[in-house]
Amino acid sequence: MTRELKVHNNLTRKKEVFQTIEPGKVKFYSCGPTTYDFLHIGNARALVVGDLFNRVLKAFGYDVNFVRNYTDVDDKIIERAKQEGRDALEHAAIFVKECETDMNSLGMLPANHTPKVSETMPEIIQMIQDIIKNEKAYQADGEVFFHVPAFHDYGKLSKKDLDSLQHGIRVEVDSRKKHPSDFVLWKPAKPGEPSWDSPWGKGRPGWHIECSAMAKKFLGKTLDLHHGGVDLMFPHHENEIAQSEAANNCPFCNSWAHNEFLNFGSEKMSKSLGNVIKIRDFVEKYGGQVLRHVLLSVHYRARLEWSDEVIQRALDEVKRIHEFVMEVREYKASGNYSSPEISECIEKMMDELSNDFNSAGAMGHFFTFLRNVKANKDKLSQESLDQVKKTLSFVESSLGLINKNPEQVLSQLRKNEQDISSSDIDAAWIEGLIEERKVAKASKNWARADEIRQEMSKKNIVLKDNPDGTTSWMVQG
Numbered sequence: 001m002t003r004e005l006k007v008h009n010n011l012t013r014k015k016e017v018f019q020t021i022e023p024g025k026v027k028f029y030s031c032g033p034t035t036y037d038f039l040h041i042g043n044a045r046a047l048v049v050g051d052l053f054n055r056v057l058k059a060f061g062y063d064v065n066f067v068r069n070y071t072d073v074d075d076k077i078i079e080r081a082k083q084e085g086r087d088a089l090e091h092a093a094i095f096v097k098e099c100e101t102d103m104n105s106l107g108m109l110p111a112n113h114t115p116k117v118s119e120t121m122p123e124i125i126q127m128i129q130d131i132i133k134n135e136k137a138y139q140a141d142g143e144v145f146f147h148v149p150a151f152h153d154y155g156k157l158s159k160k161d162l163d164s165l166q167h168g169i170r171v172e173v174d175s176r177k178k179h180p181s182d183f184v185l186w187k188p189a190k191p192g193e194p195s196w197d198s199p200w201g202k203g204r205p206g207w208h209i210e211c212s213a214m215a216k217k218f219l220g221k222t223l224d225l226h227h228g229g230v231d232l233m234f235p236h237h238e239n240e241i242a243q244s245e246a247a248n249n250c251p252f253c254n255s256w257a258h259n260e261f262l263n264f265g266s267e268k269m270s271k272s273l274g275n276v277i278k279i280r281d282f283v284e285k286y287g288g289q290v291l292r293h294v295l296l297s298v299h300y301r302a303r304l305e306w307s308d309e310v311i312q313r314a315l316d317e318v319k320r321i322h323e324f325v326m327e328v329r330e331y332k333a334s335g336n337y338s339s340p341e342i343s344e345c346i347e348k349m350m351d352e353l354s355n356d357f358n359s360a361g362a363m364g365h366f367f368t369f370l371r372n373v374k375a376n377k378d379k380l381s382q383e384s385l386d387q388v389k390k391t392l393s394f395v396e397s398s399l400g401l402i403n404k405n406p407e408q409v410l411s412q413l414r415k416n417e418q419d420i421s422s423s424d425i426d427a428a429w430i431e432g433l434i435e436e437r438k439v440a441k442a443s444k445n446w447a448r449a450d451e452i453r454q455e456m457s458k459k460n461i462v463l464k465d466n467p468d469g470t471t472s473w474m475v476q477g
């Protein structure tokens with residue numbers, strides 16, 4: 001038996017009762033990372049949210065077939081590999097391994113399938129052929145384009161219409177395209193780039209087609225749930241729908257869920273902004289459990305503002321949880337105490353999670369439970385004590401907020417506390433420079449203001465300009 005779950009479906013922009021094609025089974029696809037470099041904490045949000053969906057669906061009784069891909073053929077990979085003097089596929093393979101290390105440190109359950117583009121070429125080529133056969137794509141000089149006006153449902157996810165799209169295109173339009181919105185399915189490879197034989201000559205796929213082909217290969221023509229970061233909704237997910245439905249002549253996916261951004265200050269986290277924090281660096285300093293905790297402490301559809309307060313709160317909560325887990329091992333039933341906070345905690349967390357995967361709400365109930373158990377630890381009934389253990393195991397399996405090795409989590413937190421107290425960070429020096437930077441900015445001396453930011457960054461100090469005009473700082477790994 002599965003429990004009722006409501007999911008905000010971006011196809012209808014409504015929260016709906018989640019229904020699957022086959023009762024009790026979920027075909028679930030989540031867009032994975034492009035493996036050209038170490039992942040940053042913005043990538044971690046999408047990964048942990050995908051893992052949350054997988055875990056909650058399982059906790060609700062579903063048999064989940066979960067596919068998360070690796071984009072291992074891509075312009076960024078080719079460019080980076082060239083800089084490093086490596087073969088592009090070899091470079092991508094190195095970072096697939098590094099991604100796996102990061103995912104493990106974030107306590108993620110393995111997906112059922114983790115396909116790579118380089119291993120899905122026959123399916124990709126077949127799908128392009130199907131789209132051409134259905135007259136929704138065309139070939140021009142070794143390149144294959146999807147013809148957007150031929151697919152009448154284009155824009156149904158992002159709610160964009162073709163006219164407004166055409167209007168918005170300012171870049172010079174490729175003269176081989178029949179319509180400015182047409183996008184690439186297959187392109188000829190330049191010398192030295194990875195390439196595969198195809199009916200259109202040696203080349204490689206455009207980005208979007210891989211997800212359509214991989215989803216079909218492992219999940220079939222129609223999926224129950226598709227997830228990704230909100231930045232992927234257009235054009236990536238819109239194009240996935242167009243390709244799959246044009247090739248298969250049936251709906252591609254019934255429910256679409258997108259996680260919001262992780263905001264650093266008031267700006268979106270991205271490589272181009274230079275405020276990148278790698279998962280690896282964060283984990284080395286605080287441990288993956290803390291990052292996972294931060295990411296689940298806010299509903300996936302809400303923006304998450306990255307700040308030292310958010311990290312500090314997670315550090316405190318992770319410590320409290322894992323100290324509690326260790327304490328409970330020593331608890332003995334020695335009274336007849338019971339309470340709704342203890343007996344109903346799992347049920348209340350399930351209710352929150354059934355409401356569009358509300359992890360933050362579930363965590364709230366867990367902390368109420370934790371306080372109640374601690375206050376009454378000397379008089380717990382056997383039944384309550386059993387329920388305490390059941391609740392901890394639920395939190396471990398459905399949210400991954402409890403590490404199997406609490407000693408290790410606590411020892412890393414202690415080490416970090418010592419590092420901070422013994423570090424040579426001079427707060428007065430930092431405050432002085434912040435003041436100087438403020439003056440520099442006021443007098444439009446951007447060069448000096450930048451220089452100060454860089455000087456701080458060399459000492460792992462990150463500055464954050466607040467909306468009220470003040471600047472706060474934090475030490476980062």
Ligand SMILES: [Zn+2]
Pocket residue numbers: 030031032211236240
């Ligand atoms: Zn995708």
